[in-house]
Amino acid sequence: MSSEKKEREPLFSLKNRKLITAPLGRDNPITVQVLGICSALAVTAKLEPAFVMAISVMAVMGIGNVVIAALRNTIPPRIRIIVQLVVIAALVILVDQVLKAFAYDVSKQLSVFVGLIITNCIIMGRFEAFAMANKVWPSFLDGIGNAWGYGWILIVVAFFRELLGSGTLWGYQLIPNAWYIDNGGFYANNGMMILPPMALITVGVIIWVQRYRTKELIEEN
């Protein structure tokens, strides 16, 4: 290990910016790494819970990565997984409590899935792969980037599922009532979109589009 002083890196150097942008596309946790699928299917029937879930995961990952990165040199390797789990669990409980206090309706809709952020493998994965070996600031960016990479997929999926499945967005009616068959129109909501399988298919379509545009992602076999 050399102890020479490196030149201070600018806050948003190319390398740091990449930490945020890569998980949005080429390194996306959902579409490329296929992590966190369970919650992505469960909370995307409506836009609002999906958005709250994205924010919650972002809070847990941003703060969690910072905490782990700050402690990384003090954490005994033999109990590092336990330490990581304690940090995640504590943050998730905090998020759950805050939601119960200030966004009760949404917290009821998210039900068990806020608690299940603990088992979201994206978070453990980033702690283990990045925060344990990097400084605080890059770790923070990495956490936010990955959470946002997870979040935007959730929001896009929820957008289509709510629009096509319920005819609403964020709870507001978008399809005119007169269009519905019940009112003499021609339109009916696609009830299938509300069910989890269609979330999987929507994610599949996003993966398809992404691979069509970024050919390097296609595996050779």
Add this chain to the structure above:
Amino acid sequence: MFTNRYIFIYSSVMVIIVAAILSSAAVILKPYQERNIAIAKIQGILMAAEIEATTENAESMFDQVILEELVINQDGKVTGRFSKGQLTDGDDRAFDLNLKSELYNKRQGKSYKVPLYIAEAEGEKIYIIPLLGKGLWGPIYGNIALKEDMNTIFGAEFGNDKETPGLGAEISERAFALQFLNKTIFNDAGKFVSITVKKGGVGTMPAADRTHGVDAISGGTITSDAVTKMINNCLSNYVAYFKSQN
């Protein structure tokens, strides 16, 4: 490297810090959460009266719609009345009763009290009964409103905390609650029969009993049976009172 001693101290300190953070968060946020829970309780009661209230207007709607809150003891006697913001009889308000501990007292064979809300909806006097029971993974709860005859169901509403999403948790869906409308809890002979959530569907019940049953949730048999049990357990507390009124 890290010694065992270091690891023990490290984990102890970490656990103490985390515990301190979490418990202070719980203490600070508790008043907000309790208010939310009270509002959710009001919304549930109003939902059974087929009134949809938002978080903002729930409390004022409650004051408007509920004519009287009664406390009823195990013998069907009214031991407390609360209306228009003040106690007119007895010394506890029905809304503040802890249904969980009252039902526990009932199981223990001790004396207990249950709340009953009398409301006016669509020009009719209705009786709203709060429900509480044990689901598969956690508590299930709800409210049932009876019409003036104290027999026909005017409206119902159910909720759960931990049932499996897509299976047992479907009891919270509106479609499940709507099945209860116009069902009856007493049979033609005037005997209390409650409502049965029937696995396999109401169609499999004897024709005469179909007005006392609703369809169960597919894949949610244990939760469905828990709803049956909850309704039976909670409604039965009021039978003596209803009989005394007619």
